[in-house]
Amino acid sequence: MIDETWKIPQATTRRLPLYYRFLQNFANANKTRISSSELSEAMKIDAATIRRDFSHFGALGRKGYGYDVQYLLDFFRKTLDQDEVTDVALIGVGSLGTAFLKYNFHKNHNTRIVIAFDPRTPKEGMINSGIPVYHSDQMTEKIKEQGIELAILTVPADVAQYVTNDLVDVGIKGILNFSPVRLSAPDSVRVHTIDLSVELQTLVYFMKNDVKQSQL
Known part of the structure; x- marks a missing residue:
């Protein structure tokens, strides 16, 4: 669940379900890690915007490595309460x-x-x-x-x-x-x-x- 004390911008919050959906697509394609550029190309969202959105939640990736797809999936699943219908x-x-x-x-x-x-x-x-x-x-x-x-x-x-x-x-x-x-x-x-x-x-x-x- 999104903690309101983090004061996540509304525009970022609206993009979270999109990130989750596209990360599912990467996982289904057996992709284990991605860069912000790859996510940007798939989603048609500027890479800088993606990095800025992710920065609100702390260190989700590593410089020179990118992002672990499964880690991001698990993180956003929990953030969006995907396991609770x-x-x-x-x-x-x-x-x-x-x-x-x-x-x-x-x-x-x-x-x-x-x-x-x-x-x-x-x-x-x-x-x-x-x-x-x-x-x-x-x-x-x-x-x-x-x-x-x-x-x-x-x-x-x-x-x-x-x-x-x-x-x-x-x-x-x-x-x-x-x-x-x-x-x-x-x-x-x-x-x-x-x-x-x-x-x-x-x-x-x-x-x-x-x-x-x-x-x-």
């Missing part, structure tokens, strides 16, 4: 929510969706991709019953804040928000918002400006 509730089973249900997070990650809720679900519930789905009226009861602290939100914008309020009241500590609104929540609740339309607009901007720069 976190149960997740999915709120909203529309097109995006259904895609999440079909994707087996727990095969490659330390999270798994164990329950889902949607207002269109029959009162008796149903099974979707092996995961129980209940009517939204049962959300607070079921989440509290199972002690779930992490939720994925894929609901319409006009109800997102109301759902968030209910999730906060029932003890949710983290929300991954795919609704196109900024949610209000207490400081004790971590909210990460992923607005797909904004991400696409940003991508288009960079694409067009890359073209302009190449024409100069």
Whole structure:
């Protein structure tokens, strides 16, 4: 688990799961040690950034030797709590929510969706991709019953804040928000918002400006 007293920069923290994923790829390819340059080439991240990120955790490598792949894997597995699976509730089973249900997070990650809720679900519930789905009226009861602290939100914008309020009241500590609104929540609740339309607009901007720069 990441010790907050280390004051790791947020940008570095966001890259840790990526480091872990690419280190798994190196290990699967029977690579025993790597350099920051090799990791940089694979991840398309500047080598200096990688070295700076790693420096926040002490001496992870040796000058002239590089990094031991298995050591880094073990270190980041422990740092990211990869050995402890976190149960997740999915709120909203529309097109995006259904895609999440079909994707087996727990095969490659330390999270798994164990329950889902949607207002269109029959009162008796149903099974979707092996995961129980209940009517939204049962959300607070079921989440509290199972002690779930992490939720994925894929609901319409006009109800997102109301759902968030209910999730906060029932003890949710983290929300991954795919609704196109900024949610209000207490400081004790971590909210990460992923607005797909904004991400696409940003991508288009960079694409067009890359073209302009190449024409100069």
